[in-house]
Amino acid sequence: MPEQLNQCMPLGKYMGVLTKIYFGALSKKLEHLGVDRHFSILKAIDNTNEKCTQQYLSDLLNFDKVSMVRMLDYLVEKKMITRTVNQDDRREHIIELTTKAKKIMPEIRKGIAEMNATAFKGVSKPDREVFYSCLTTILKNIECLPANEVDIKLKKKK
């Protein structure tokens, strides 16, 4: 059992492996749609009721905007999303799912649900709630760093 958080980093890596596993078949069916983060992006777009801009997605999923541009380029190329200029604020691009993407959303949701079921097998519901609550606290703590500790610029939004 890890004693310190700096020994827990493989979680992200392993979840990447899980994603590959649960979306392997779906990925092949979709001309090898990238598997690592693209499914999370599609789900996030689908979940969003308000206008979905690239900045919004970057903030929500915590990808930097350069990587977001690259990933959205990829999804456009794969005909999974469309990018249209927002006429109310022409700096923004509205991201929307194509019909092709909408059709596979049920499979994506199912894959993500199965992934989570596998990960949390044997963890009780209350424990799971504590886990997510801790995770939330940690993420908050980490984002709100004491100003005296640091190069402030690390805290600033890019």
Added chain:
Amino acid sequence: MPEQLNQCMPLGKYMGVLTKIYFGALSKKLEHLGVDRHFSILKAIDNTNEKCTQQYLSDLLNFDKVSMVRMLDYLVEKKMITRTVNQDDRREHIIELTTKAKKIMPEIRKGIAEMNATAFKGVSKPDREVFYSCLTTILKNIECLPANEVDIKLKKKK
């Protein structure tokens, strides 16, 4: 609060930022020793009583062996570790800290402890225990995947 694990991935990324913050000064003092994972490696070597081979470190810290070679190359270059062939099994290399590295271990331990204190601020001890226990279960669940789901090769050790 995240509902599903695939939305929690920034934890690893943020911990990287924290590492940079808590080791920024130390890093500068050490001719800009890389900050992201090198401190964890040094701590792992220092913690190890048994013989410390590259394979052992890869397994412990969950870095693949190619990356481990690169990072150890870097640490050798920075004169923080030595690599010596194990005369009992000449395939293995024993990794040891140099005196230079041993001297800064207290600072590294302090930095890691402060990092964890920051991350867990406001999380009760029992909750923290549940958190780590969940994390352990999740990591176990993810490593022991049901064989019918997958490309078995993903499970194999590299």
Added chain:
DNA sequence: AAATAATAGTTAACATTGTAAACTATTAAC
């Protein structure tokens, strides 16, 4: 004992993501 398989480590090539800087276009603020 010799052939074969497995292990530890290395190297090269490539893909992905993060980061920083410079840039355009557009909107907001003074």
Added chain:
DNA sequence: GTTAATAGTTTACAATGTTAACTATTATTT
């Protein structure tokens, strides 16, 4: 109306992951 801020893009570079091929050494098999 000038200046500042925001959304997005592009380029270049660094770090890590992945695969495959490779050497050297040790263990296993026959």
